[in-house]
Amino acid sequence: xxxxRIDKYTREQVNLAQxxxxxxxxxxxxxxxxxxxTDSCICGDLVTExxxxxxxxSQHLKELKHVGIIQGTIEGTSVCYCINKETWSQLExxxxxxxxxxxxxxxxx
Amino acid sequence: xxxxRIDKYTREQVNLAQxxxxxxxxxxxxxxxxxxxTDSCICGDLVTExxxxxxxxSQHLKELKHVGIIQGTIEGTSVCYCINKETWSQLExxxxxxxxxxxxxxxxx
DNA sequence: AAAGTTAATCGTAATATTGCGATATAGCAA
DNA sequence: TTGCTATATCGCAATATTACGATTAACTTT
Numbered sequence: 001x002x003x004x005r006i007d008k009y010t011r012e013q014v015n016l017a018q019x020x021x022x023x024x025x026x027x028x029x030x031x032x033x034x035x036x037x038t039d040s041c042i043c044g045d046l047v048t049e050x051x052x053x054x055x056x057x058s059q060h061l062k063e064l065k066h067v068g069i070i071q072g073t074i075e076g077t078s079v080c081y082c083i084n085k086e087t088w089s090q091l092e093x094x095x096x097x098x099x100x101x102x103x104x105x106x107x108x109x
Numbered sequence: 110x111x112x113x114r115i116d117k118y119t120r121e122q123v124n125l126a127q128x129x130x131x132x133x134x135x136x137x138x139x140x141x142x143x144x145x146x147t148d149s150c151i152c153g154d155l156v157t158e159x160x161x162x163x164x165x166x167s168q169h170l171k172e173l174k175h176v177g178i179i180q181g182t183i184e185g186t187s188v189c190y191c192i193n194k195e196t197w198s199q200l201e202x203x204x205x206x207x208x209x210x211x212x213x214x215x216x217x218x
Numbered sequence: 219a220a221a222g223t224t225a226a227t228c229g230t231a232a233t234a235t236t237g238c239g240a241t242a243t244a245g246c247a248a
Numbered sequence: 249t250t251g252c253t254a255t256a257t258c259g260c261a262a263t264a265t266t267a268c269g270a271t272t273a274a275c276t277t278t
Contacts, residue, residue, distance in 0.1 A: 004134065004135065004136075004235085004236065004237090004263095004264090008135070008136070008139075008159060008160050008161065009135040009136070009138075009139055013135045013138045013139055013142075014135045016138055017132070017133050017134050017135040017137070017138050018133070019133075020129045020130075020132045020133035020138075021129075021130065021133025021134065022133070023126070023129045023133070024126050024127070024128075024129035024130025024131070024132070024133045025113065025126050025130065025265090025266085026113065026117070026118040026122045026123045026126040027113075027117070027118070027266090028126070029118075029122045029125055029126050029129075030117075030118055030122055032207070033122075033207075036207075036210045036211055036214055037210075044224065044225065050117060051117050052117065052266095052267075052268090053267065053268050053269075054224085054225075054226095054268095055225090055226080055227080055228095055267080055268065055269075055270090056266075056267050056268070057225095058225060058226055058227085059226090059227090059265095059266080059267080060266095061225090061226095062226080062227095071218065072218070073218040074225095074274090074275090075218075076224090076275065076276075077222095077223060077224050077225080077274075077275050077276060078223085078224055078225075078275095079224080079225060079226095080217070080218045081218075082214075082216070082217050082218045083211050083214060085211070085216065088208075088211055092208050095204060098141070098142075098145075099197075099201050101145045101146075102145055102192050102194070102197055105145055105191075105192060107191070107194065108189070108191045113233095113234090113265085113266065113267090134235090134236085136236090153254060153255070161236095161237075161238090162237065162238050162239075163238095163254085163255075163256095164237080164238065164239075164240090164255095164256080164257080164258095165236075165237050165238070166255095167255060167256055167257080168235095168236080168237080168256090168257090169236095170255090170256095171256080171257095183244090183245090183255095185245065185246070185254090186244075186245045186246060186252090186253060186254050186255080187245095187253085187254055187255075188254080188255065188256095
């Protein structure tokens with residue numbers, strides 16, 4: 001079918017999976033790292049930095065924005081993107097919870 | 110094209126993205142949580158617990174196993190899955206590094 | 219107004235993912 | 249051996265993703 005069934009899961013599961021899925025692409029990892037590294041907002045330097053077509057980068061930015069991982073503000077003719085810390089800290093706590101319970105788990109097989 | 114270009118990225122970026130992508134599905138999140146929760150190995154109770162077809166669950170387990178997130182050992186007629194802590198701690202450090210640099214980043218837009 | 223720059227959107231082709239039923243495989247039980 | 253159970257694999261259909269070029273939109277500069 002190709003359609004992920006959503007009715008079987010909790011909202012937390014769907015939400016976490018959605019964030020991880022969007023982060024689960026090397027271009028989007030590279031974009032996030034670049035946004036962090038430039039320490040402030042960057043715009044379309046991503047195109048030359050990463051080496052994908054402009055439309056492709058724009059599409060990845062759209063997906064990151066759609067789930068709230070980044071946000072963009074228009075600055076003249078270009079757009080300034082940066083991390084949305086609210087979403088990011090929500091992700092951080094979900095992921096940490098998972099890590100915590102894994103670490104508390106005994107080995108078994 | 111639909112083919113993710115891998116030559117543009119570092120091995121770390123590709124590796125992290127691969128792990129996150131596999132975790133980026135609610136069924137696989139639910140599987141991981143279930144493995145953790147039962148505190149020891151579980152087998153095919155996932156089918157009744159999650160409510161997908163047996164073949165679908167098996168496929169998700171295969172993907173989790175393929176990237177090394179879980180491992181399975183055969184126990185008689187069933188298979189016992191559990192977390193692969195080595196991969197998991199590698200993921201944990203990659204993700205924490207990302208979180209750390211995000212938190213150190215100033216707000217800008 | 220006209221031209222230039224930057225980013226978003228559209229249309230598309232190629233490939234990947236998701237989910238299922240059916241079938242195969244393998245160990246256990248009688 | 250013959251069934252029984254549990255898991256894996258195959259084949260398929262529906263949908264999603266990725267990437268690109270072309271176009272559009274919006275704002276700046278000349």
